[in-house]
Structure formats: structure tokens, C-alpha cells
Amino acid sequence: MNNMLQVQFGNITFQNPVIAASGTFSPDFEQHFDLSRLGGICSKGLTLYPRAGNKGIRIWETASGIMNSVGLENKGVDLFIQQDLPILKKLKDKGVRIIINVSGSTEEEYLRAVELFSKEEVDIIELNISCPNIKGGGMLFGMTSYAARELVRQVRKITSLPLVIKLTPNADNIVKIAQCCEEEGADGLSLVNTFNAMAIDVKKRKPAFNNVYAGLSGPAIKPIALRMVHEVCQKVKIPVIGIGGITNGRDALEFVMAGATCLQVGTANFMNPFSCARIIEDIENFLREEGIESLEEIRGIL
Amino acid sequence: MNNMLQVQFGNITFQNPVIAASGTFSPDFEQHFDLSRLGGICSKGLTLYPRAGNKGIRIWETASGIMNSVGLENKGVDLFIQQDLPILKKLKDKGVRIIINVSGSTEEEYLRAVELFSKEEVDIIELNISCPNIKGGGMLFGMTSYAARELVRQVRKITSLPLVIKLTPNADNIVKIAQCCEEEGADGLSLVNTFNAMAIDVKKRKPAFNNVYAGLSGPAIKPIALRMVHEVCQKVKIPVIGIGGITNGRDALEFVMAGATCLQVGTANFMNPFSCARIIEDIENFLREEGIESLEEIRGIL
Amino acid sequence: MAKIIFNREIDKNIYYLKIAGNYQGLMGQFYMLRGWTTCHPVLGRPFSIFDLDEQAISFIYRVIGEGTQLLSRLRKDDEIELYGPYGRGFPQAKGKIALVGGGVGLAPLYLAARELRKQRSVEAIHTYLGFQENAILIDLFDKVSHRLAIDIGGYISKMVDVNSYDYVFACGPEEMMKAIVEQKKSERPHIFLSLEKRMGCGIGACLSCTCQTSSGNKLTCKEGPVFPGEEIYFE
Amino acid sequence: MAKIIFNREIDKNIYYLKIAGNYQGLMGQFYMLRGWTTCHPVLGRPFSIFDLDEQAISFIYRVIGEGTQLLSRLRKDDEIELYGPYGRGFPQAKGKIALVGGGVGLAPLYLAARELRKQRSVEAIHTYLGFQENAILIDLFDKVSHRLAIDIGGYISKMVDVNSYDYVFACGPEEMMKAIVEQKKSERPHIFLSLEKRMGCGIGACLSCTCQTSSGNKLTCKEGPVFPGEEIYFE
Ligand SMILES: Cc1cc2nc3c(=O)[nH]c(=O)nc-3n(C[C@H](O)[C@H](O)[C@H](O)COP(=O)(O)OP(=O)(O)OC[C@H]3O[C@@H](n4cnc5c(N)ncnc54)[C@H](O)[C@@H]3O)c2cc1C
Ligand SMILES: Cc1cc2nc3c(=O)[nH]c(=O)nc-3n(C[C@H](O)[C@H](O)[C@H](O)COP(=O)(O)OP(=O)(O)OC[C@H]3O[C@@H](n4cnc5c(N)ncnc54)[C@H](O)[C@@H]3O)c2cc1C
Ligand SMILES: Cc1cc2nc3c(=O)[nH]c(=O)nc-3n(C[C@H](O)[C@H](O)[C@H](O)COP(=O)(O)O)c2cc1C
Numbered sequence A, B: 001m002n003n004m005l006q007v008q009f010g011n012i013t014f015q016n017p018v019i020a021a022s023g024t025f026s027p028d029f030e031q032h033f034d035l036s037r038l039g040g041i042c043s044k045g046l047t048l049y050p051r052a053g054n055k056g057i058r059i060w061e062t063a064s065g066i067m068n069s070v071g072l073e074n075k076g077v078d079l080f081i082q083q084d085l086p087i088l089k090k091l092k093d094k095g096v097r098i099i100i101n102v103s104g105s106t107e108e109e110y111l112r113a114v115e116l117f118s119k120e121e122v123d124i125i126e127l128n129i130s131c132p133n134i135k136g137g138g139m140l141f142g143m144t145s146y147a148a149r150e151l152v153r154q155v156r157k158i159t160s161l162p163l164v165i166k167l168t169p170n171a172d173n174i175v176k177i178a179q180c181c182e183e184e185g186a187d188g189l190s191l192v193n194t195f196n197a198m199a200i201d202v203k204k205r206k207p208a209f210n211n212v213y214a215g216l217s218g219p220a221i222k223p224i225a226l227r228m229v230h231e232v233c234q235k236v237k238i239p240v241i242g243i244g245g246i247t248n249g250r251d252a253l254e255f256v257m258a259g260a261t262c263l264q265v266g267t268a269n270f271m272n273p274f275s276c277a278r279i280i281e282d283i284e285n286f287l288r289e290e291g292i293e294s295l296e297e298i299r300g301i302l
Numbered sequence C, D: 001m002a003k004i005i006f007n008r009e010i011d012k013n014i015y016y017l018k019i020a021g022n023y024q025g026l027m028g029q030f031y032m033l034r035g036w037t038t039c040h041p042v043l044g045r046p047f048s049i050f051d052l053d054e055q056a057i058s059f060i061y062r063v064i065g066e067g068t069q070l071l072s073r074l075r076k077d078d079e080i081e082l083y084g085p086y087g088r089g090f091p092q093a094k095g096k097i098a099l100v101g102g103g104v105g106l107a108p109l110y111l112a113a114r115e116l117r118k119q120r121s122v123e124a125i126h127t128y129l130g131f132q133e134n135a136i137l138i139d140l141f142d143k144v145s146h147r148l149a150i151d152i153g154g155y156i157s158k159m160v161d162v163n164s165y166d167y168v169f170a171c172g173p174e175e176m177m178k179a180i181v182e183q184k185k186s187e188r189p190h191i192f193l194s195l196e197k198r199m200g201c202g203i204g205a206c207l208s209c210t211c212q213t214s215s216g217n218k219l220t221c222k223e224g225p226v227f228p229g230e231e232i233y234f235e
């Protein structure tokens, strides 16, 4: 891997900025390309206890997008640490950064899950604050600055691992929430998670999903996600991971120019299992063709 | 035109729910189909004084969407009333509802523009509250409940024409704004306007648009727009015009099931100049096939 | 990118697609196909391997919605992307075997028949195919089966005496597969069904294809699409 | 939906597309073409009418990006949508006329030559075509022009003595059109240029194609794409 692509995310060095996004990747992609080429891998959303996920259909296609309602199906932190983390650690040894995406329905759940990972050799905790919060009366941790601030403050107290907060585009004011997270000591931000969206099966006269709303991702959302990343990067100093519809090198470079330090690729992995590898190549080719020596040169130039 | 499609929007009867959206239609479409088939036509965004609109490119394609930055180019209310309204009035005589989309950069501008139209034979004033507000310190009238409430209150005082407020999806909390508009006496709501979005020309290392951000519309946004319409319809009693990526009859019916009384078709007019006519046909066919006697039967059933 | 050898409409809305290349795959495994270069539709479409050899791989598909409509427009020499092989296919089998297919559910059974015939321990392969209107691909199936039964317009499951077989491999409408499983009266028949679920990735990453089985949540794409009949909960 | 008669690559990345049907249109007008059924790409693509008669309409296009790439994959008998005719084309002309085309900018000039030849008041049609590498469609233009001049790799505008013509119709790169206008020294030559601007609707509704002219903002799609040369501000 070429040094040209190396980026510095706070204290952490990534061999390149491309991270496979939470919930959209697994070590099985090794079938298609050498995973040690990745900048990082983000685990699926993990909760303290196992969750069976949502009933009904879980995925639905929209115009250049998909909606998903997986509902955080996962085996829980303990089993993950036993069964899956060892596989990720092997990639870590090859230079791939390991990011653990943590979710919860109460503050306690978040705290205990983060605690468990703090003892493990992982590179970053990504706090997913856009999942249902029972405590907050049905609101979401990531929807208001108040709730986000509280959670980040508590989590920050109990872990010295680099802490990245994953923001939801459904928030009242994503810039304000970003600033609150920064104030509470987050080491970075990642945005965006999926957009709250709806689909209706008109023949059945029913919502497509049991939960009525579900999360929209993919190329369709890129222009909005890019605007949000740009807005946030104007207002915070901590590094940002840009996410949302990144499908090719051009998209990735747009996010870098808007100010992102790293990138996550989600839905594109379903369009083509080589997406992450191709995006890394595309970025490298662009830098060469344009005579750019490092991504620093073009980061946040707009 | 069949009665089956007739809808009641407050006190106004539409021969069918399909309205050509602001900024995306003109009487020139007569070249392609008989415009008297439309439920309604919405004028382009009009301001008190003529505006030359934005420089640089004005349209950019994204995944299943387009971004536009026309910047409210228009001839001003006076010239519009002289030159264009007579053409629209002919359609009004054939049963097509005429909606005037009014914008402004100050409250005074809005008020004077609405006053001028209040003397004319138009059916509805659609107040576009998602354009730059110089008075409010660069904020947008439609971004916060406070600003929206103030404007609607003032406009409501000076016109007895049916008043529909067009909401922006970029607002802090679209449901709250919707409720404020209702409280201030709006006769209806239309949503959504375009999403604030960004595109970067990576070769040029410049934003695609001179204004940096521009408005995203088209099929890409439909799932989010539908969710917003559904959310708002749960919380207000005044009728709602659903807008956002409607491209075919199925899309239109989704918005009706989510609670919308009328629909606006925007970007789809560019995909195919017959879009409005086809959507009307599609809806009618669906009702027949499913043995539904009127749109009332399926409105807001979710 | 691979090249299409042919993409033939063999019955109304049913296509036989053959793609050049030396692809891997076992009976019951599938590929994700993408016959367009645009970002829409986003997802590839899963199709069972109908046949393969060192020169080509082929699929049988029915036109359902936008994705298969786009596929159906492809012609000789057009390019297509395909990713796989994915999933766990049919297990090795022995003794008397019934292959039961409803409609395009026949797709994975041809490769199954071909693979099974190579095995000494297989005594007989009886293929049962049910169609709504027209029978297709009969000649091909005839060559690889010891017996071939066809039904048009009825219930193919009724023609199969499930308990007289050691293995039953079935693929088709849910009611058909359910009827097969319900026939089981003894230990003898090992029933394996190939399921269809909406898929995001096809490779075990997105968890959108989870199905509930008597041994817990399973990923249709990775732990299936073929499951033992008795594990499946029909809705 | 219309049927394609042929869609031939006549030079590297340049296609000659012929579509069956009795379409309307005048020299310099254009159609919005849509050679895909999906929601992406959203917008149709504007192309000048190259030729038309009662049986067919044709276009010449260069492959630039996604839209034209998709067009280039279409073949005989494939379907395509086209909307038009849109815009104001070239005006009626008389006397000595020069038609100046750069690259695929030649597209609207063939129909212009054909229409102009029918008019008595037209004394001569001299066609000037400039190309980067290979000349295309020379035989066709030769048949409809009284004189045909070709340049490869140079500046076609230099070959035209603009002031010796009553009318000059030009279409091509902006520098070429600018050079033509700058040559004008007398009242005599009426210069008309066909402009290219990004378009949303093609029909005057979206105001995305506004161009600034000496007589104010004009819609390229509706009031153009052909404008008097002296009205245009070059950037
Ligand atoms: C493992 C597996 C093997 C299959 N093998 C075959 C085969 O050999 N031949 C064949 O004709 N069909 C097969 N199918 C079904 C085939 O995948 C669908 O018919 C196809 O995806 C429909 O796509 P569409 O765009 O035309 O339909 P749409 O309804 O427009 O598709 C919308 C979305 O729903 C999904 N979807 C729709 N129907 C199904 C379905 N029945 N199963 C899974 N996803 C669906 C699509 O993949 C897409 O993501 C198989 C399905 C699976 C899961
Ligand atoms: C009135 C008119 C007549 C034209 N006639 C011809 C012709 O006869 N032959 C020909 O080869 N080309 C012609 N063009 C240019 C042609 O429309 C573009 O090359 C084409 O739209 C590029 O589409 P794309 O998807 O391949 O490119 P992309 O760059 O991927 O397109 C992205 C968007 O930009 C627009 N765009 C890109 N380039 C242009 C351009 N030069 N002009 C206008 N819009 C552009 C596209 O329409 C699309 O909306 C004409 C343009 C206009 C306005
Ligand atoms: C099927 C699926 C599952 C996802 N699961 C998670 C998750 O568990 N935790 C999380 O933070 N984000 C999750 N996401 C969101 C993605 O990580 C990403 O933020 C989002 O999809 C936008 O990026 P994209 O457009 O590149 O997909 C999921 C997305 C998809 C499509």
C-alpha cells in the first residue's frame, strides 16, 4: 500500500482512508479481495445483549437507494468478542484499523458494552447514537444535542479508547450535535447514518416494513450527506469520517474536499463486492494523475 | 375527467389530486398533452420584484435526482400578472386550480406580493418559506418554527385566499413547523421542497454550484419525503399536498396512503413531459382495478 | 464483466441466460447478477446456478420486476456482472432421489441432477416438474433423470411419494415446498429446500436475509439458501 | 417509445442514430433523448436534429458521459424515448450562406443545408467542417453543399471568409463560434450560432438553461438554442 494514501485521524494512522461501514461488510468479502488492503473495518452494530433483529422484510429498494430495517440483529458483545474479534485482529495485524460500532437502548447498556471493548485491542469505538432509546421516552440519543451530550459525557469518562460518535442525519441540527460531541471530548465524528424514510406497498395497502419507517442509504443520499459533512467540518476541529452513498473514487474525493479525513463505504459493498478495493485504487489514481502528494492537500479545500 | 378522482382540499375542489409543481412546469407543456386534465398548476416562485436568478450552472444530475440552483429567476409579480396569469386563467376556466407560489427575502416583500395576488382570480397562495431571508440574519423563514409562525401570522392577516405553506425538509423539526402553521390559520401545507445538498466537481476542485449548496429533488428523495408527509399528516388536521420524487401512479398512491390530499409532480416533468397526465391515468386505473370508489377510502390509512 | 453467449426467451417471460467464463459453483449455490452499469437498481439479483462447465455458466429466470426486466433486454455479446458462488447448496445424497421443481424453481435442479448422476451411491434420480402453462427444458431434464414427471396446471407435490425416497430436493412456490414437507411420515426422506429471501449482499454481511428456523435465525444467503425441510417455519 | 433503425459508431465514440417514425422538426431544433427506462439518469439529453423525413429522424452524437454511454449501447429494434421538437432553430436565409461546424457541431447543419437548398432565394451553400482527427459524414454533406471545405486538426474558422456571406450558421466549440463572430466586419453577414447549455426540461419550464445575451436573460431551450451571434456573451 502506498504512503500517498496514508491519513492521520487524530492519533491514529490509517494506511488509507477507506473503511468498510458498519452493517455492510464482513470478513467473508475475502472471497473477493485481499482485505488487508482496507484502511479500516467497522463492525456491525453491537449491543450488550444478543438481539434477534426485526421481523418482516428487512431490505427494500428505492431509486438509487435501499432502505433497511435489520434492527441491530447481533450476537451481543460477549459472543462477538469470543467468536468474531479474533478474525478482525488478524486483519489488524496486517494494518487494518478495527472500529467497533456500539449501540444500546439505555445509557447503561452503552456504558457496559464500551467497557467490555475497552479491554480489547480495537482501534476505535464508534458510538452509534441513532438507535431507539427506551430511557429517553422513545426519542433517539442522536436526535437532540441534549441527549447526545449526556451520553458522550458518560461514555468518555469510562474509556480511553479513541471515541468517534456516529451522527444521524435525522437530528434536529446535526452541526449543533457535532459541536456538543466535540465539547464532550469525542475524538472524531462519523456521519451520516441512514435517513429515516418510508415505503408503502400500495397493493397491500401496508408499509413495506413492519416498523413503518426504515433507514435510507446508498447513492441517492450522497448529495445530502456531502452537504452535512461539509457543514459539520466547517464547525468542528476533530476529524470526520464521511459516510453516505460513496460508490466510487470521485464520490470519496468529494467527501475529502468537503473536509472528511476518512470515508466509510456501506451500500456500495452490495452493488459490487470489490467496491472498497476499487475506491482505494480510484483515489490513488486520481492523486497520481493530478500530481497530488497526499490527501492533506485537498482536504477541506471548499 | 372522472369524478372518482375528485378531491376536496379544504373548501376547494380539485378535479383530480395531481398538481404540476412550482418551477417545473409551464403552459408550454400543452405541446405534449391537454393541460385541462391537470388537477392544478403551481406557478414558478414569484417575488415582488424581478430577479435574474443565479449565475453559474443551475442544474446538476445526481443518483436518481437532480440538484438545482435557479435562484428564483422570475419577472416579478406585476409582469407575471400582466403576461402569464391570463394564460393560467384560461386553464382555470377549464377546471384547473391555479396556485401561486410566492417567495420573498423580507416579510414586507411576501406581504406585498400576496396582497397583489389577493385581488386576482387565483385559487391558492402557496407560501414558499424555504428561500433566503435577509431580515432574519441569513436564516430561512422555514427553518425554525418561530420564523415560520411570524410570517404565516402576518400573511394570514392580509389575505382571505386559501393559504398553503410550503415546508422545507431542511427544517429543524418539520412536524413542529407544520403545527405552528396550522395554529396560525394556514389552510393547508405542502411538503417537501428540495433538500439542501452539495456536489463537487473534483477535477476542478470546486463546488458544482456557485452557491455551494443547491436543492435536491427527484426520485432519490421520495422515501424521505414520504416519511415526512406521513409524520406531518399524523399531527395536523389541515390538508396536505405531498411532494417529492413522485414519478408514477404508485408513488402518488403512496403519498395518498400516507395522508396527502393532493400531490405535486416536479422533477418527473423533466423525465417525461407526459408525467402528470400518466400519473392521473395510473391513479384512475389503480382505483378501478382495486374497486376503490374515491381517494378518501385510502387516504391516510397507515 | 462477463460476456453473454445468449439470453433467450424460452417461454413467456422466462429466459435462459448463458454467460461465458470459467465460473465455480456447486448444485444449489447462487450468484448475484447485475445486468446494468448504473447506480439504479442498487442491488444485484440472486439466481441459482442452472448449469455450468469450464466455458460458461447459465441461469433460468422469470421476469418479475425492474431488475429482471433489465436483464431480459440483454443480448449476445452484452456485458454483465456476476458475483458468487454464494451460499450452501444441496448436500451430497445417495439412494433414491426426488428432485421437485415448481416453475422456475426448477433452476437449481438441473445442476443437482448432473452432479448427482456422477455419484455411484445414487441409485435413481426422479425429477418432478410442475408448470402453470407450458413445460420448459424438458429435454434437458430428461437426459439427466432416470424418470421425469411433468404436471401442467395442477399440484406437482401430489405426484411425489415423498416417503419412498431417500432424498428429496425441492425448489418452488412456498405452498409446494410446504406440501412436500408435510408428506414426510418416516425418518427416511431427507428433505432439502431452496429458499428465496430478499437479499442485500448475498455474502453474509447485511443480515437482511435472515430466516427463522427451528435452530435459530439463519442467513439465507450464507447458511442457506438450501435448508433441511424440517427446520423451516412456513408463514 | 420509438424503435431504433440503427445506432452506428461512425468514428471513435461518435454515433449515428436513426429512429423510426414521422417526427416533426426544423433545422436547428432539438429533441430530448432518453435511451433508458430507469429513473436514473433523471434527465433526457438534448441533441440537434441531424436529419428527418416522414419515415425517420436521426441524430449524431459523441459519447461524453453516462447518458451518451447508455445511448451508445442501444441497437437496432431497441426502444428509445424522444421529446420535441424543441427550441427555435435557424432562421430562413437567402443569398450566399456558410455553414460552419466543429466536430459533432456539424449535427444541425445537414438539415439546414437540406432545407436551405429547397429555397429559391438561396444562391450558394458553402459548408465548412472542422475535425480533430477524422472527417465524418463527408459524402452526405457533399451532396447538399455547393462547396465543402474540410479541415483536420486546425481551426476551421480560419477557412471561412465570414464577411463574404449573407448568412453564417455555426455550431461547435465555443472558441470556434467566438472566432466566427469576431471576424464580422460589415453589416452583411447575419451570424447565427447554436448554443449548448445544461438543460432540465428542454421546454422552457425549469429556467436551468438561461443564458445571458445582450437583450437580457434568454432561455436556451425555448428562445434558442440558435441565437444571433452578436447577442451572445462568450465567457
Ligand atoms: C437464492 C435465490 C435463488 C434464486 N434463483 C432464482 C432462479 O434461478 N430463477 C428465478 O427466476 N428467480 C430466482 N430467484 C428469485 C429472484 O431473485 C427474483 O425473482 C428477482 O430478484 C426479482 O428481481 P426483480 O428486480 O425483477 O423484482 P423486484 O420485485 O422489482 O425486485 C425488488 C427487490 O426485491 C427482491 N426480490 C423480489 N422477488 C424476490 C424473490 N422471489 N426472491 C428474492 N428476492 C426477491 C429483488 O432481488 C430486489 O432486491 C432466486 C432468489 C434467491 C434468493
Ligand atoms: C440544444 C443542444 C443540442 C445538442 N446537440 C448535440 C448533438 O447533436 N450531438 C452531440 O453529440 N451533442 C449535442 N449536444 C450536447 C449533448 O447534449 C451532451 O453532450 C450530452 O447531454 C452529454 O450527456 P452525458 O450524459 O453523456 O454527459 P454527462 O456530462 O454525464 O451529463 C451530465 C449532465 O450534463 C449535461 N451536459 C453535459 N454536457 C453537455 C453539453 N455539452 N451541453 C448540454 N448539456 C450537457 C447532460 O445533459 C446531463 O444533464 C447538444 C446540446 C444542446 C443543449
Ligand atoms: C443493511 C445495513 C445495515 C446497517 N447497520 C448499521 C449498524 O449496525 N450500525 C450503524 O452505525 N450503521 C449501520 N448502517 C448504516 C451504514 O453504516 C451507513 O452509515 C449508511 O448505510 C450510509 O452509508 P452508505 O450510503 O454508504 O450505505 C447499516 C446500513 C445498512 C445498509
Ligand SMILES: Cc1cc2nc3c(=O)[nH]c(=O)nc-3n(C[C@H](O)[C@H](O)[C@H](O)COP(=O)(O)O)c2cc1C
Binding pocket: B021, B022, B023, B024, B044, B045, B046, B068, B070, B072, B101, B128, B166, B192, B193, B194, B216, B217, B218, B219, B221, B243, B244, B245, B246, B264, B265, B266, B267, B268, D200, D206, D207, D208
Ligand atoms: C428546477 C426547479 C425549480 C424549482 N423552483 C421552485 C420554486 O420556484 N418554488 C418552489 O416552491 N419550489 C420550487 N422547486 C421545488 C419543487 O416545486 C418541488 O418542491 C421539489 O422539486 C420536490 O419535488 P420533485 O421531487 O417532484 O421535484 C423547484 C424544483 C426544481 C427542480
Ligand code: FES
Binding pocket: C198, C199, C200, C201, C202, C203, C204, C205, C206, C207, C208, C209, C210, C219, C220, C221, C222
Ligand atoms: S443477503 Fe446480506 S446477509 Fe444475506
Ligand code: FES
Binding pocket: D198, D199, D200, D201, D202, D203, D204, D205, D206, D207, D208, D209, D210, D219, D220, D221, D222
Ligand atoms: S431547459 Fe428548462 S427552461 Fe430551458
